[in-house]
Amino acid sequence: MLKLNITKQVLKFFRPLPAKQYRQIFNKVLALMEDPEPPDSSPLVGYPYRRADIGEYRIVYRGEEDCLKVTLIGKRNDDEVYRQLNSL
Numbered sequence: 001m002l003k004l005n006i007t008k009q010v011l012k013f014f015r016p017l018p019a020k021q022y023r024q025i026f027n028k029v030l031a032l033m034e035d036p037e038p039p040d041s042s043p044l045v046g047y048p049y050r051r052a053d054i055g056e057y058r059i060v061y062r063g064e065e066d067c068l069k070v071t072l073i074g075k076r077n078d079d080e081v082y083r084q085l086n087s088l
Helices: 008-014 019-034 080-086
Strands: 003-006 041-043 050-054 057-064 067-075
Touching: 003 019, 008 019, 008 067, 019 050, 019 057, 019 067, 057 080, 067 080
Parallel strands: 003 067
Antiparallel strands: 041 050, 050 057, 057 067
């Protein structure tokens, strides 16, 4: 299992979430720690990241040597996630 590394931005995203969405996203992150390249994820073109969708949310992450780095989490139908990714 990979170690988890999340950004401050992701922590801020988690704080106001309702319990159900928090649990969904957290369980998906745990699953990504076991298998960082599941069939339902896809690489982001032009970036060293992958994306995984869970419910109405999108997780942008990258699997490094022994670490899963979760960079961003945002609404799936919102391009704000990609704007934030460009500002990193």
